[in-house]
Amino acid sequence: MTNEKQTEALTDVLQRRIRTFSRVEKVFYGSIILTAITMAIGIIFLQSRNLQVQQDITSLNKAISEQQVQLDNAKQEVNELSNRDRITKIAEKAGLSNQQNNIQKVD
Template sequence: MKTFDRVEKAFYTSIILSGIILAIGIVFLQTRLLQVQSEMAKVNQEISQKQVEINDAKQAANELLRSARLMEIAEKAGLSFNNDNIGVAE
């Protein structure tokens, strides 16, 4: 059986250490990638929720601006409804 000299031992030890460090690095990067993907999913969910809230608010604003609704409010307040006095704000 052949024995290894110092140079061979150092070479093989460096290969083994490099493999271990590489494996640890890969595990770390995959873990970090999963964390980032999880955070992205949360942000996308929040964006979707805010978009739904915006759409609901637009729907409510449109509902309040309908002519029939405005006439109803004017009549309840004892006012007359005049379309010429209505302006659209954007």
């Protein structure tokens, strides 16, 4: 029985205390709750924005690597087209003579 009385007394004290919050306490606790909600929303927004920026960076890196591959392929093609043996064969087919000092590589 004493345990039940203590529980009831504690409940009564808590109920009276909760009912008798002053306006300052209500404003203080309300502002804490409002701040917590605002911070939670802000954190969620920032995390979603961060993920979006990371996706943008990933897509840009992918585009850069694709352009780099295209550039490397173009350089390889230029090197193949400007091969000395190929130029000499084309010159012979056209009836030109082979003079090594007239052939230069241009970058």
